[in-house]
Amino acid sequence: xxxxxxxxxxxxxxxxxxxxxxxxxxxxxxxxxxxxxxxxxxxxxxxxxxxxxxxxxxxxxxxxxxxxxxxxxxxxxxxxxxxxxxxxxxxxxxxxxxxxxxxxxxxxxxxxxxxxxxxxxxxxxxxxxxxxxxxxxxxxxxxxxxxxxxxxxxxxxxxxxxxxxxxxxxxxxxxxxxxxxxxxxxxxxxxxxxxxxxxxxxxxxxxxxxxxxxxxxxxxxxxxxxxxxxxxxxxxxxxxxxxxxxxxxxxxxxxxxxxxxxxxxxxxxxxxxxxxxxxxxxxxxxxxxxxxxxxxxxxxxxxxxxxxxxxxxxxxxxxxxxxxxxxxxxxxxxxxxxxxxxxxxxxxxxxxxxxxxxxxxxxxxxxxxxxxxxxxxxxxxxxxxxxxx
Amino acid sequence: xxxxxxxxxxxxxxxxxxxxxxxxxxxxxxxxxxxxxxxxxxxxxxxxxxxxxxxxxxxxxxxxxxxxxxxxxxxxxxxxxxxxxxxxxxxxxxxxxxxxxxxxxxxxxxxxxxxxxxxxxxxxxxxxxxxxxxxxxxxxxxxxxxxxxxxxxxxxxxxxxxxxxxxxxxxxxxxxxxxxxxxxxxxxxxxxxxxxxxxxxxxxxxxxxxxxxxxxxxxxxxxxxxxxxxxxxxxxxxxxxxxxxxxxxxxxxxxxxxxxxxxxxxxxxxxxxxxxxxxxxxxxxxxxxxxxxxxxxxxxxxxxxxxxxxxxxxxxxxxxxxxxxxxxxxxxxxxxxxxxxxxxxxxxxxxxxxxxxxxxxxxxxxxxxxxxxxxxxxxxxxxxxxxxx
Numbered sequence: 001x002x003x004x005x006x007x008x009x010x011x012x013x014x015x016x017x018x019x020x021x022x023x024x025x026x027x028x029x030x031x032x033x034x035x036x037x038x039x040x041x042x043x044x045x046x047x048x049x050x051x052x053x054x055x056x057x058x059x060x061x062x063x064x065x066x067x068x069x070x071x072x073x074x075x076x077x078x079x080x081x082x083x084x085x086x087x088x089x090x091x092x093x094x095x096x097x098x099x100x101x102x103x104x105x106x107x108x109x110x111x112x113x114x115x116x117x118x119x120x121x122x123x124x125x126x127x128x129x130x131x132x133x134x135x136x137x138x139x140x141x142x143x144x145x146x147x148x149x150x151x152x153x154x155x156x157x158x159x160x161x162x163x164x165x166x167x168x169x170x171x172x173x174x175x176x177x178x179x180x181x182x183x184x185x186x187x188x189x190x191x192x193x194x195x196x197x198x199x200x201x202x203x204x205x206x207x208x209x210x211x212x213x214x215x216x217x218x219x220x221x222x223x224x225x226x227x228x229x230x231x232x233x234x235x236x237x238x239x240x241x242x243x244x245x246x247x248x249x250x251x252x253x254x255x256x257x258x259x260x261x262x263x264x265x266x267x268x269x270x271x272x273x274x275x276x277x278x279x280x281x282x283x284x285x286x287x288x289x290x291x292x293x294x295x296x297x298x299x300x301x302x303x304x305x306x307x308x309x310x311x312x313x314x315x316x317x318x319x320x321x322x323x324x325x326x327x328x329x330x331x332x333x334x335x336x337x338x339x340x341x342x343x344x345x346x347x348x349x350x351x352x353x354x355x356x357x358x359x360x361x362x363x364x365x366x367x368x369x370x371x372x373x374x375x376x377x378x379x380x381x382x383x384x385x386x387x388x389x
Numbered sequence: 390x391x392x393x394x395x396x397x398x399x400x401x402x403x404x405x406x407x408x409x410x411x412x413x414x415x416x417x418x419x420x421x422x423x424x425x426x427x428x429x430x431x432x433x434x435x436x437x438x439x440x441x442x443x444x445x446x447x448x449x450x451x452x453x454x455x456x457x458x459x460x461x462x463x464x465x466x467x468x469x470x471x472x473x474x475x476x477x478x479x480x481x482x483x484x485x486x487x488x489x490x491x492x493x494x495x496x497x498x499x500x501x502x503x504x505x506x507x508x509x510x511x512x513x514x515x516x517x518x519x520x521x522x523x524x525x526x527x528x529x530x531x532x533x534x535x536x537x538x539x540x541x542x543x544x545x546x547x548x549x550x551x552x553x554x555x556x557x558x559x560x561x562x563x564x565x566x567x568x569x570x571x572x573x574x575x576x577x578x579x580x581x582x583x584x585x586x587x588x589x590x591x592x593x594x595x596x597x598x599x600x601x602x603x604x605x606x607x608x609x610x611x612x613x614x615x616x617x618x619x620x621x622x623x624x625x626x627x628x629x630x631x632x633x634x635x636x637x638x639x640x641x642x643x644x645x646x647x648x649x650x651x652x653x654x655x656x657x658x659x660x661x662x663x664x665x666x667x668x669x670x671x672x673x674x675x676x677x678x679x680x681x682x683x684x685x686x687x688x689x690x691x692x693x694x695x696x697x698x699x700x701x702x703x704x705x706x707x708x709x710x711x712x713x714x715x716x717x718x719x720x721x722x723x724x725x726x727x728x729x730x731x732x733x734x735x736x737x738x739x740x741x742x743x744x745x746x747x748x749x750x751x752x753x754x755x756x757x758x759x760x761x762x763x764x765x766x767x768x769x770x771x772x773x774x775x776x777x778x
Contacts, residue, residue, distance in 0.1 A: 061495060244491050
């Protein structure tokens with residue numbers, strides 16, 4: 001049982017939109033196919049990994065550091081104790097050989113792509129959906145048969161007025177979503193308030209609307225924004241300031257009584273722990289959004305999960321960023337709070353299975369082996385070509 | 390006045406050695422040459438940047454993201470207000486366009502290489518050594534005409550016994566160094582204590598010896614190690630635990646009364662602030678070692694410096710990691726505590742000018758324009774070839 005080859009390439013992930021920090025017109029991501037010599041259903045098991053959005057493709061780090069180390073490892077050293085399946089933690093150990101501690105950024109993004117493919121393989125070897133493997137291994141067999149999903153949307157588009165924004169939100173509602181999210185902080189406060197009011201006309205209630213400042217606000221701006229929107233009782237107010245400014249986050253909890261959410265730009269369990277310990281986040285109210293596909297994959301997320309439990313947090317307050325099938329499998333199998341998704345943007349990479357049915361904001365997990373990439377036809381087509389060289 | 394071209398390549402930085410975390414047999418770094426249309430002394434001004442050690446070359450990020458953004462910028466947008474010189478902060482702004490906040494890792498390493506070359510250019514345009522430019526702009530004209538330098542050494546080499554370790558240390562002494570540093574944490578405590586005792590025989594006094602655990606220890610191991618070495622009254626005990634584990638660092642200050650040093654694996658001013666605010670570091674005793682050549686360059690270091698001052702720290706307790714000429718120029722021009730250097734390892738990239746004279750552990754700054762790369766003949770030869778294509 002061994003890895004035969006690892007193939008990666010960069011794909012465009014661009015969209016004509018921006019949030020408060022960046023525009024996405026040149027966004028890219030890395031994707032990979034890991035080919036094994038294990039045969040299931042008459043064919044070699046192949047795992048697929050697709051990078052999350054916002055942090056670009058990582059071909060250099062993959063080709064120069066991570067992939068060669070995995071391919072140089074002794075095959076048996078990458079298997080579980082019984083030799084019956086691959087052990088993604090051992091693959092991570094091989095990838096991270098001779099990497100210094102700290103500095104969790106692009107390297108974490110690169111490693112996550114490989115790790116996603118390894119978990120896809122693990123589930124395919126077991127001939128189970130990944131969420132089922134996760135439930136069996138890490139949740140005593142329990143799982144959710146429907147997962148809260150919310151679309152990351154409401155970006156700033158060039159020339160976009162209020163009516164197109166409302167139309168975008170209505171599209172999500174027509175697709176079955178209930179909780180919607182929009183970007184804020186990329187315009188002055190008055191403009192953002194008009195945008196929020198316009199979307200509230202569509203969603204009806206603040207409990208159906210989250211807002212995301214993408215780390216754009218200073219403390220004073222975050223307090224002012226919080227005071228201006230507090231009465232809407234929004235689903236959450238996301239990433240108000242610099243993601244590493246724990247003191248800002250802690251101070252803001254003294255000024256804003258509603259739910260807050262952050263963590264998508266923290267790329268390790270230690271960074272996540274610092275947020276939980278120093279950021280004043282409230283376990284009964286707030287949400288932690290570590291994105292496994294940016295942060296060393298599900299393998300590292302298991303450390304995040306253990307840390308969160310130790311710090312007294314419920315899994316229901318964890319809701320992974322990124323809108324990928326890994327987050328969805330984790331949410332179902334670990335009974336997290338839910339998962340983001342991107343049904344309209346980052347196409348064809350965003351969103352879940354082609355035939356996924358969203359009912360009142362919830363989606364049902366798939367029943368095919370692995371993470372479910374094969375159920376997204378346009379994505380699968382490209383990855384299959386990559387695997388077949 | 391504009392940038393004409395930016396050329397980069399990866400160079401091997403390998404050495405047959407290891408610290409407690411990694412071995413350096415496959416280490417690489419990025420170097421760059423930035424060619425301008427400014428003429429001084431009859432030739433175009435060219436700036437050189439050399440990556441620091443420990444974090445690998447970053448060709449992918451440089452070629453795919455950072456360099457194209459600088460070359461796409463409107464040239465005048467990269468100049469200072471008077472249009473008389475380049476403004477490295479504006480170049481950094483161009484490089485970081487459409488980059489999300491947080492996740493400071495490989496990107497910070499890549500950006501630092503470009504930033505180093507930009508400061509080399511700035512000083513060459515002014516026809517002054519970089520330390521003089523730094524002194525004039527950021528230190529009221531004051532500078533140090535000798536800088537404390539200490540060699541990063543005492544690694545674990547394959548099969549290395551105590552006598553070769555002592556011989557390595559004597560070589561540093563013969564070169565004029567007084568404060569020496571050795572690696573710990575890569576062997577059991579008894580072995581490390583024997584290594585330390587052996588080096589103390591050479592250096593005579595604990596005040597001449599720093600030890601560096603490279604983030605390897607758990608809290609319990611760090612406490613045990615600290616108790617075992619406390620009576621030696623060492624120069625410092627460096628990077629005991631995970632660089633992001635501020636709680637470990639803070640707890641350790643309750644158990645170890647000697648000086649500690651850390652920060653080389655924190656890659657932004659915000660990360661550095663978190664260390665200072667949460668890590669329990671003592672301004673009268675401890676040292677902060679942010680490496681500008683790993684952390685967005687001198688441009689970001691100015692933010693580190695402002696933060697440190699605001700937090701009540703003297704510049705004398707800042708001593709940059711990395712052993713490069715940028716750290717040396719900063720130490721002289723800002724009157725920092727000193728600078729690391731690598732006279733024996735990472736050759737030819739480690740160490741300062743070929744003719745640098747070390748006297749009782751201090752080195753004098755150079756008097757040629759720029760950062761001084763031209764004074765390291767083997768390095769300059771390679772960079773000149775890169776610039777000339």
